[in-house]
Amino acid sequence: xxxxxxxxxxxxxxxxxxIGPYESLARLPNSTIEFVGKVKGAVRTGDGFxxxxxxxxxxxxxxxxxxxxxxxxxxxxxxxxPDLEVQDWIRRIDAGSRWTTxxxxxxxxxxxxxxxxxxxASTHWRAKVALAQFGIxxxxxxxxxxxxxxxxxxxxxxxxxxxKLCAELAGRDVAEAIQLSMQYDPQPPFDAGDPATAATAxxxxxxxxxxxx
Amino acid sequence: xxxxxxxxxxxxxxxxxxIGPYESLARLPNSTIEFVGKVKGAVRTGDGFxxxxxxxxxxxxxxxxxxxxxxxxxxxxxxxxPDLEVQDWIRRIDAGSRWTTxxxxxxxxxxxxxxxxxxxASTHWRAKVALAQFGIxxxxxxxxxxxxxxxxxxxxxxxxxxxKLCAELAGRDVAEAIQLSMQYDPQPPFDAGDPATAATAxxxxxxxxxxxx
Numbered sequence: 334x335x336x337x338x339x340x341x342x343x344x345x346x347x348x349x350x351x352i353g354p355y356e357s358l359a360r361l362p363n364s365t366i367e368f369v370g371k372v373k374g375a376v377r378t379g380d381g382f383x384x385x386x387x388x389x390x391x392x393x394x395x396x397x398x399x400x401x402x403x404x405x406x407x408x409x410x411x412x413x414x415p416d417l418e419v420q421d422w423i424r425r426i427d428a429g430s431r432w433t434t435x436x437x438x439x440x441x442x443x444x445x446x447x448x449x450x451x452x453x454a455s456t457h458w459r460a461k462v463a464l465a466q467f468g469i470x471x472x473x474x475x476x477x478x479x480x481x482x483x484x485x486x487x488x489x490x491x492x493x494x495x496x497k498l499c500a501e502l503a504g505r506d507v508a509e510a511i512q513l514s515m516q517y518d519p520q521p522p523f524d525a526g527d528p529a530t531a532a533t534a535x536x537x538x539x540x541x542x543x544x545x546x
Numbered sequence: 547x548x549x550x551x552x553x554x555x556x557x558x559x560x561x562x563x564x565i566g567p568y569e570s571l572a573r574l575p576n577s578t579i580e581f582v583g584k585v586k587g588a589v590r591t592g593d594g595f596x597x598x599x600x601x602x603x604x605x606x607x608x609x610x611x612x613x614x615x616x617x618x619x620x621x622x623x624x625x626x627x628p629d630l631e632v633q634d635w636i637r638r639i640d641a642g643s644r645w646t647t648x649x650x651x652x653x654x655x656x657x658x659x660x661x662x663x664x665x666x667a668s669t670h671w672r673a674k675v676a677l678a679q680f681g682i683x684x685x686x687x688x689x690x691x692x693x694x695x696x697x698x699x700x701x702x703x704x705x706x707x708x709x710k711l712c713a714e715l716a717g718r719d720v721a722e723a724i725q726l727s728m729q730y731d732p733q734p735p736f737d738a739g740d741p742a743t744a745a746t747a748x749x750x751x752x753x754x755x756x757x758x759x
Contacts, residue, residue, distance in 0.1 A: 347569070348565050348568065348569060349565050349566070349568075349569040349728070352561050352562050352565040352596075353562070355561065355562075355595070355596065356560070356561060356562040356701065356702075359591075359593045359595055359596075359758065360593075360757045360758045361757075361758075362756050362757060362758070365595070366593075366595040366596070367595070368595070368596055375599055378572075380572045380573075380579075382568070382572055382578070382579040382580070382581070383565075383568065383572075383579070383581055383598065383599070384598070384599035384601070385596065385597070385598060385599070386588055386596070386597035386598070386599065388597070437729075457729060458729060475731070475733045476733075476735075486729050486731075487727075487728065487729030488569065488727075488728040488729055488730070489569075489705060489728050489729060489730040489731075489732065490729060492702060492705075492732065492734075493732065493733050493734060493735060496734065496735050496736070497735045500735060500736075505736070506748070506749075506752060507752060507756065507757070508735070508736060508738075509736045509738035509744070509749060510738075510749045510750075510752035510753050510756070510757060511757060512734060512735075512736055512738040512739045512744075513738050513739060513741065513744050513745060513749050513750075513753065514700075514701075514753045514757060515562070515700065515701040515702050515739070516650075516670060516671060516699050516700030516701055516702060516703060516739055516740075516741065517701070517702040517734055517738075517739035518688070518699075518702075518734070518739030518740035518744075519702065519705065519706065519732035519734065519739070520688045520689075520706050521705075521706060521709065521725060521730055521731070521732065522689075522706060522709050522710045522713060522721070522725075523709065523713075523718070523721060523722045523725055525721075525722035525723075525725040525726050525730075526725045526726060526728065526729055526730035526731030526732070527729075527731035528726065528729065531722070531725075531726050531731075532726060535719070536719075536722055536723045536726050537723075537726075539719060539720060539723035540723050540726065540727050543575050543720065543723070544573045544574075544575060544720070544723060544724060544727060545572065545573045545574075545575070
């Protein structure tokens with residue numbers, strides 16, 4: 334069965350949020366993926382280093398099977414979350430979707446459209462307070478499924494979500510073959526990615542004061 | 547110390563090969579990242595679903611501190627590997643680089659420029675025979691360091707390589723904070739990413755016959 338997958342792009346996006354799930358979903362047999370922005374054309378990441386191309390604008394996309402909403406840097410979110418046109422589009426697309434999904438702070442964009450109220454959702458560990466402001470219960474799980482909503486934790490969690498979605502859509506055998514084709518046998522050099530064990534004050538201070546967000 | 551990082555883009559690229567290391571390197575303090583193509587402008591992934599933007603062309607980039615060469619789909623590689631202009635540019639950039647790196651079949655592009663001959667390198671598990679044709683010894687490690695060359699296994703291995711490179715460039719504390727900011731605590735849904743344990747005939751047949759490459 335042919336499936337249409339739509340990935341939303343916006344200025345200030347975090348590229349891996351979008352590319353993580355895209356890379357597995359793009360390998361599904363009989364799927365097409367479309368990158369969609371508020372307007373067609375180049376969209377820049379929050380750090381300014383990379384432009385991704387939106388091949389369609391939201392007014393031209395009226396339905397899809399799978400919606401993927403990535404997160405972004407603070408300024409990008411600050412412009413996108415209150416955007417009523419984006420909220421309307423997300424609600425319309427969600428009305429006909431089989432799965433509505435998010436990576437990282439993409440859950441806040443879904444939240445702003447009212448979609449996750451009363452549900453459990455994952456998000457970046459730094460966004461759990463923001464999530465509560467939309468009436469959404471923070472889940473510390475890497476990927477959370479609540480109804481047809483699949484949400485994932487920060488940035489890199491979209492890879493895990495993508496493969497889980499592949500299994501839902503095409504079965505475990507196909508998902509495992511896709512995982513092999515992506516050689517996804519992760520070996521992080523440090524044990525520092527889980528905020529429950531890694532979020533020492535020193536590391537958080539480094540993030541706040543030295544690193545780019 | 548300011549660092550210049552250059553990521554090579556070409557038509558037929560695998561997006562995650564480039565975005566995996568980009569996402570950690572972009573968080574380094576005092577770094578700039580430039581995406582460079584043979585010509586400036588949009589470059590499309592091998593599946594055709596996504597365009598990434600090259601902000602510069604290779605003739606305008608004469609030196610860099612860190613070169614990252616991603617891999618790609620077969621047709622993209624078939625056009626890029628024999629390209630003498632690309633080979634010349636890679637050799638020139640490598641002559642002044644601090645690190646020359648690759649993800650997935652990017653090692654074949656480095657190999658075509660003669661850079662890895664006689665060295666050990668990682669690549670996608672399906673490309674180990676091709677690697678040998680350039681006189682390069684295949685390493686099954688996820689990330690391999692040989693001199694100033696850092697190479698990684700297929701597609702998703704660029705995330706692990708990026709963090710390792712961050713540690714080399716800015717120290718372990720910074721790399722760990724970057725890992726936390728990316729929430730890189732991978733939880734693959736299946737144990738299917740390692741070809742040494744997962745490459746059953748069934749899965750490889752699925753990749754050959756059903757999935758997009």
